[in-house]
Amino acid sequence: MSVKTIRSSRLAAGPDSQVILVGGGIASMAAALFLIRDGDVPGDRISIFEETDSIGGSLDAAGSARTGYVMRGGRMLENKYSCTFDMFSSVPTLDDTQTVTEEIMAWNKTLKTSSKSRLFRDGQRQTGPLFGLSENHILNIERLAIEPEFMLNNTTIADQFDADFFGTDFWFMWCTTFAFQPWHSAVEFKRYLVRFVHMVDGFERLQGILRTVYNQYDSLVRPLHKWLEARGVRFVMDTRVTALGFKDDADEYRICDITYERLGEPGELTIAENDLVMVTLGSMTDSSSLGSMTKAPVQLKSPVGGAWSLWQSLAAGRPELGNPSAFDDHVDESKWVSFTTTLREPNFLRKVMELTGNAPGEGGLISFPQSNWLMSIVIPHQPHFIGQPENVSVFWGYGLSVDKLGDFIAKPMCACTGEEILIELLGHLHIRSEAATILQTSTCIPCFMPYITSQFLRRNSGDRPQVIPKGSQNLALIGQFCEMPHDVVFTVEYSIRSAQTAVNGLLGLHKLPPPVYHGEYDPRMLLKAFRALHDVRH
Numbered sequence: 001m002s003v004k005t006i007r008s009s010r011l012a013a014g015p016d017s018q019v020i021l022v023g024g025g026i027a028s029m030a031a032a033l034f035l036i037r038d039g040d041v042p043g044d045r046i047s048i049f050e051e052t053d054s055i056g057g058s059l060d061a062a063g064s065a066r067t068g069y070v071m072r073g074g075r076m077l078e079n080k081y082s083c084t085f086d087m088f089s090s091v092p093t094l095d096d097t098q099t100v101t102e103e104i105m106a107w108n109k110t111l112k113t114s115s116k117s118r119l120f121r122d123g124q125r126q127t128g129p130l131f132g133l134s135e136n137h138i139l140n141i142e143r144l145a146i147e148p149e150f151m152l153n154n155t156t157i158a159d160q161f162d163a164d165f166f167g168t169d170f171w172f173m174w175c176t177t178f179a180f181q182p183w184h185s186a187v188e189f190k191r192y193l194v195r196f197v198h199m200v201d202g203f204e205r206l207q208g209i210l211r212t213v214y215n216q217y218d219s220l221v222r223p224l225h226k227w228l229e230a231r232g233v234r235f236v237m238d239t240r241v242t243a244l245g246f247k248d249d250a251d252e253y254r255i256c257d258i259t260y261e262r263l264g265e266p267g268e269l270t271i272a273e274n275d276l277v278m279v280t281l282g283s284m285t286d287s288s289s290l291g292s293m294t295k296a297p298v299q300l301k302s303p304v305g306g307a308w309s310l311w312q313s314l315a316a317g318r319p320e321l322g323n324p325s326a327f328d329d330h331v332d333e334s335k336w337v338s339f340t341t342t343l344r345e346p347n348f349l350r351k352v353m354e355l356t357g358n359a360p361g362e363g364g365l366i367s368f369p370q371s372n373w374l375m376s377i378v379i380p381h382q383p384h385f386i387g388q389p390e391n392v393s394v395f396w397g398y399g400l401s402v403d404k405l406g407d408f409i410a411k412p413m414c415a416c417t418g419e420e421i422l423i424e425l426l427g428h429l430h431i432r433s434e435a436a437t438i439l440q441t442s443t444c445i446p447c448f449m450p451y452i453t454s455q456f457l458r459r460n461s462g463d464r465p466q467v468i469p470k471g472s473q474n475l476a477l478i479g480q481f482c483e484m485p486h487d488v489v490f491t492v493e494y495s496i497r498s499a500q501t502a503v504n505g506l507l508g509l510h511k512l513p514p515p516v517y518h519g520e521y522d523p524r525m526l527l528k529a530f531r532a533l534h535d536v537r538h
Helices: 026-037 082-088 100-110 135-146 163-167 169-178 186-195 216-230 306-315 347-356 418-429 435-440 492-506 523-533
Strands: 019-022 046-049 062-064 068-070 119-121 124-126 234-236 239-249 252-262 265-270 276-280 336-343 365-367 375-378 393-399 442-449 475-478
Touching (some): 019 026, 026 046, 026 082, 026 216, 026 276, 026 475, 026 492, 082 216, 082 492, 100 216, 119 169, 119 365, 135 163, 135 186, 169 365, 239 276, 239 306, 276 306, 336 418, 347 418, 347 435, 375 418, 418 442, 475 492
Parallel strands (some): 019 046, 046 234, 276 475
Antiparallel strands (some): 062 068, 068 336, 119 124, 239 252, 252 265, 336 393, 375 393
């Protein structure tokens, strides 16, 4: 349903109208900001229901120098994220000295990403590795960029390329940067090629990727949380929404009640005529499990959180609300393991600086193509957590092929302890003499995530529902599993764009979010990408 078909400003009809946001991730938080800033909705009319005891969803960071820090992941930013930077231009930093957008832009003018070790082989860094694509590979990339999506529909990336493509350094850099697998959706791969065409030139050095000063929880979520709380937004924690009640009227429907469990106690909320409901569909990090230095994470293979079960409930008998089974029934195709390592002595960072040529924060992702686990690490600028002691450092990493045996540890990555993952990493870095000291003074915490790339799984048209589904009068769907055809999932930008689209539509604001950047229509960008794909470097 388009923005124009939504009746205008429902909330103006009554002073007691409420907005209920289900899910406490960045999509719901962004929706709350847009409701207040663009829709003039009082903050105390907005409630965010979150089933855990923490806000921010997948943009999380926790722990301490003593017990070890933990981040399940990290999202890259780039300067074409128009919705993200528009929103955060309204949010002050925690110290109120500037906006979050100003802080990010100023930070990345000072610390520009330029990797000298995007790939690491045989104990040696590879600076500016060539893509190594054949002419046939390049023609296939160009074909995908212009081919209509309906012609790709339920196909995989492997359906579009020969086996040699998956041995090229272009693939190793592309798949580890964005977490693609050969069996993932060709449609998503196409969207990424088009969306990031302006980054193909310089991709071998990760040029153009932006970072936050601290981890994304401290730099993005905490300032936004503070902004929302100051305006009276209500955060209803430890509350799991289990069902929405529908009231049908001919070809239209509305949400009339919400059933939930709070701290184990059941409850029900009546949704009035002029109330609005926005639901974050699915969850990348549902059923995540943490391990320790001596314990592997538990491998959960079915959702234990409410996000997937709620979507299953909503979509039953209502095809316009999507098909969650396309995304939550294929754990073996969507799982991987990440790990966060806390270092209490300088040997590891010093050695990696020598090996890679980059100081912490300069290089971005370092990937190991020879790794059976297809392992990558990121060493950010330190400190990476607010309050992190000066003598403590943190880095993050992950593996894509978690069912294969390691090269130095004869176990699948998903069955490994933090110590075993760190031993595997030290082996690929060829760090030997300092290994014992590093292991004794580090805490590596692995995290198994069964649904982390579920949004990349191949799908049919309609499996992801529209932000405002057909017939909806007061329901919008936000997050990574709604359909916005010109942007790409697995990004903060996608969640924020979905929130802005939902708010503009339900409030009848007759405006659209800032447009997605279309570099594929810029001849200069196309020429640069063409030259880069052919390994013609400046």
